[in-house]
Amino acid sequence: MIEQPTTWSYKTTKVLLISFLFFLIVPIIGISTQTDEFENLTNPEKTHPAHMLSLENNESSAITLYSQNIYTVFVKSNENINNNGILLIDQESQNDLKSNSTSIVTSLFNENGDTYDAVSTWIFVENREVELQNSAGGKIWLVNESEMISSIQENDILIGSLLGCLTSICLIPVIIVWFVINRPNPKSLNIKIITNDSSLEEPTHLELLKGQDRIPNTDELYRAIHGNENMKETLKMEIEEEREKNSIPAPFTDRPDDNGYQSAIKSTKQKAIVSEERKLDLPKTKDYPEEQSSDKWKEWDG
Numbered sequence: 001m002i003e004q005p006t007t008w009s010y011k012t013t014k015v016l017l018i019s020f021l022f023f024l025i026v027p028i029i030g031i032s033t034q035t036d037e038f039e040n041l042t043n044p045e046k047t048h049p050a051h052m053l054s055l056e057n058n059e060s061s062a063i064t065l066y067s068q069n070i071y072t073v074f075v076k077s078n079e080n081i082n083n084n085g086i087l088l089i090d091q092e093s094q095n096d097l098k099s100n101s102t103s104i105v106t107s108l109f110n111e112n113g114d115t116y117d118a119v120s121t122w123i124f125v126e127n128r129e130v131e132l133q134n135s136a137g138g139k140i141w142l143v144n145e146s147e148m149i150s151s152i153q154e155n156d157i158l159i160g161s162l163l164g165c166l167t168s169i170c171l172i173p174v175i176i177v178w179f180v181i182n183r184p185n186p187k188s189l190n191i192k193i194i195t196n197d198s199s200l201e202e203p204t205h206l207e208l209l210k211g212q213d214r215i216p217n218t219d220e221l222y223r224a225i226h227g228n229e230n231m232k233e234t235l236k237m238e239i240e241e242e243r244e245k246n247s248i249p250a251p252f253t254d255r256p257d258d259n260g261y262q263s264a265i266k267s268t269k270q271k272a273i274v275s276e277e278r279k280l281d282l283p284k285t286k287d288y289p290e291e292q293s294s295d296k297w298k299e300w301d302g
Contacts, residue, residue, distance in 0.1 A: 044141035070123050090130055
């Protein structure tokens with residue numbers, strides 16, 4: 001019996017696929033339940049604790065910025081904004097506080113597909129009273145990114161859903177690698193001899209090679225695996241004939257072959273004929289008359 005060697009495990013495959021679907025479907029359901037809150041968080045025009053203020057062009061507002069918080073000004077992507085027109089003035093020193101950090105969230109968006117880009121970011125080691133002035137030529141929004149992150153971390157459902165999506169994405173290469181490593185090798189074959197004690201419901205040309213008390217040769221294997229129907233039928237007939245021969249033990253006369261028995265008889269007969277011929281070929285010997293009995297003298301001795 002021929003089979004391609006493989007370490008493929010359908011049980012492990014099912015576990016991987018079920019895990020992939022679980023970590024994909026459940027997070028989608030979790031995220032869908034948090035859609036409204038997520039949209040409020042990512043849209044600076046909506047009310048949220050992280051959205052501190054919005055200013056139209058040529059407007060200004062005083063505000064307190066607390067230490068260890070990241071503050072970022074966002075503007076609409078499709079508007080021509082002059083970034084130099086956005087000023088953050090320290091009310092105590094009246095100095096212009098230049099952007100001194102990099103934003104964590106580079107872009108925000110709303111449900112209509114509009115995007116908002118981060119243009120200036122500040123972080124301070126102490127609380128500051130400042131005034132935000134807008135002369136950039138368009139509307140701006142000041143967002144506390146630290147508050148956004150805290151809001152996300154406090155939402156267990158959203159965090160779990162995002163982690164589930166990340167896990168499902170990580171499972172994709174695992175499944176691909178598992179398939180590539182354990183797939184059957186088309187250039188390699190394992191030969192398995194099936195004994196006569198084994199029973200198969202639907203015998204095939206390969207299974208006919210079982211019980212031959214020998215290893216099938218390469219010609220038989222090739223015809224059984226790669227041969228056409230004619231080659232396979234010929235192989236089947238040869239195997240059945242060989243089985244029929246082996247099924248009838250000698251010296252029964254209906255055995256299809258002599259299996260050595262008839263040959264032995266023929267050999268014995270041939271030896272007997274040779275022996276007779278040798279006897280006939282012996283040189284002729286002279287026959288001497290039998291010696292007369294010692295009582296013959298009585299016939300003439302009166």
